[in-house]
Amino acid sequence: MFRFIAGRCLQAVVVLAGITAICFIILHLTGDPAALLLPESATQQDYREIRSRMGFDRPLVEQFAQYMAHAARMDFGTSFHQHSPAMAIVLERMPATFELAVAAFIIALVIALPVGILSATHRNTPIDYGAMSTALVGQSMPNFWLGLMLILVFSLGLDLLPTSGRLTYGVEQHAVTSFYLFEGLFRLDWALFSDALKHVILPAVTAGLYSSARLTRLVRSSMLEVLSEDYVRTARAKGLPEWIVVNVHALKNASIPLVTLCGIELGLLLGGTVVTETVFAWPGIGLLTIQALQNNDFPIIQAAVFLLAFIFVGVNLVVDLMYAWLDPRIRYA
Numbered sequence: 001m002f003r004f005i006a007g008r009c010l011q012a013v014v015v016l017a018g019i020t021a022i023c024f025i026i027l028h029l030t031g032d033p034a035a036l037l038l039p040e041s042a043t044q045q046d047y048r049e050i051r052s053r054m055g056f057d058r059p060l061v062e063q064f065a066q067y068m069a070h071a072a073r074m075d076f077g078t079s080f081h082q083h084s085p086a087m088a089i090v091l092e093r094m095p096a097t098f099e100l101a102v103a104a105f106i107i108a109l110v111i112a113l114p115v116g117i118l119s120a121t122h123r124n125t126p127i128d129y130g131a132m133s134t135a136l137v138g139q140s141m142p143n144f145w146l147g148l149m150l151i152l153v154f155s156l157g158l159d160l161l162p163t164s165g166r167l168t169y170g171v172e173q174h175a176v177t178s179f180y181l182f183e184g185l186f187r188l189d190w191a192l193f194s195d196a197l198k199h200v201i202l203p204a205v206t207a208g209l210y211s212s213a214r215l216t217r218l219v220r221s222s223m224l225e226v227l228s229e230d231y232v233r234t235a236r237a238k239g240l241p242e243w244i245v246v247n248v249h250a251l252k253n254a255s256i257p258l259v260t261l262c263g264i265e266l267g268l269l270l271g272g273t274v275v276t277e278t279v280f281a282w283p284g285i286g287l288l289t290i291q292a293l294q295n296n297d298f299p300i301i302q303a304a305v306f307l308l309a310f311i312f313v314g315v316n317l318v319v320d321l322m323y324a325w326l327d328p329r330i331r332y333a
Contacts (some may be wrong), residue, residue, distance in 0.1 A: 008320065012313040019309040020071050020302070024064060024162070025296055027298050071306065077299040088297035090285060090307055095178035097284035100207065100277070101269035103200050107208030108215055108265065115212075116219025118225060121246060131216065140215030147206040147279035154202060162199050164281035171195045203280040207273045211265045218261050222254035229253075263319035267312040 051057040055066070070076065078085040119131040155163040162168070167180055174192045177183050181200060184193025226232065227250055235245045274286035281287070285304055292300035 005317075005321075008317050012317065015313055016306065016309055017068070019032065020306055021064070021068065023302050023305045024067055027301060028060065067302075071302075076303040076306065079300050080297045082294050082297075082300075084206055086297075086303040087307075089300060090288065090303045092178070093283060093285045093288045094307075095180075096282060097270060097273075097277075098182045099179060099196075100203055100273065100282060100284060101266065103204035104211065104269050104273070105262075105266050107204055108211035109262070111208070111212040112215030112219055116216045117223055117246060117251070119216070119220045120199035120223035123224065123243075129218075132220070135213045135216040138209050139217075141210070143206055143273070143275040144279050146209065147276060149202070150202045151208060151279075152214060161202050163202075166196065166199050166283060167192075168195050168199075203273075203276050203282050206279070207269060207276045211269070213260060215258070215265065218252070218258055222257050223250060226250045226254040259319055259322050263315045267315040270311045270315070 035047045055063060074087055078084065079086050079089055082089055111203075115131050115135075119128045123130050154161045167175075171192060172180070174189055175183055180192060180196040184190070184196055223246075226253075229250075232245060232250055235313050259309075273284075276282065276288055277284045277286035278290055285307070289301065291297075292304065
């Protein structure tokens with residue numbers, strides 16, 4: 001197991017280095033960063049000064065080597081527009097993205113597991129057809145459209161939930177950290193918790209419903225495959241209650257492909273749901289990345305891409321380690 005973890009960590013370093021390099025190359029292929037930052041009225045003297053100040057006048061190979069050396073220390077430079085360390089700005093947005101990702105992931109699992117199991121245990125019945133049709137609609141529904149419909153119904157129509165943001169103005173004074181939802185729950189600060197919950201419901205439902213559609217279909221297919229195995233028929237022949245056969249014997253062995261997809265979904269959510277955050281003006285990494293792209297703020301983009309890649313690599317490592325727990329037949333040499 002130690003050799004496996006060490007090997008995966010080495011692979012993670014190589015992947016992160018490759019993604020960081022590709023991001024640098026792609027951004028510089030879009031054009032001269034100095035030209036993108038300057039207004040149309042800028043003179044040639046202004047152009048030369050900004051290139052010299054930011055190091056863009058040096059050979060590209062030298063810029064790349066310096067960039068990779070700084071990236072190894074998690075230093076992606078200073079934001080062109082906010083004039084602060086890029087990684088610090090990205091990490092400031094992480095609590096918002098983390099809370100939204102966890103809430104959306106919980107919603108996706110709460111929907112996918114029971115609906116997928118119910119569909120598998122009632123194969124080729126109206127329940128199965130209805131569940132799969134709903135999952136297909138959820139998979140095909142654009143996030144931005146669903147988010148806008150939820151705003152129209154629950155915010156503008158029924159006036160039950162806010163349209164955007166994380167907290168009502170003034171409520172943030174009660175918070176010590178930026179994890180408003182979790183802090184309110186752990187400190188039993190119901191004013192903070194209830195306000196944060198109201199703001200997170202609509203974006204979490206928007207992101208969670210989209211993820212639940214894929215998870216539901218996978219739960220159904222995995223359960224159908226496992227329910228036909230000999231050990232499941234043996235468990236039923238022994239007279240075990242059906243709920244034990246399904247939820248204890250079958251579900252655990254059907255969870256390996258589900259864990260893989262859950263890891264991918266959680267990585268996507270933690271990396272920032274760009275569309276959802278944009279629709280609801282949720283101040284997370286996704287919205288920050290969109291704004292950085294619009295402003296040609298290369299350091300912010302590079303820091304956000306690196307953090308997203310780091311999250312994916314970490315989640316995948318955890319998923320690989322969970323395989324051995326879910327299936328004792330799996331052993332890592």
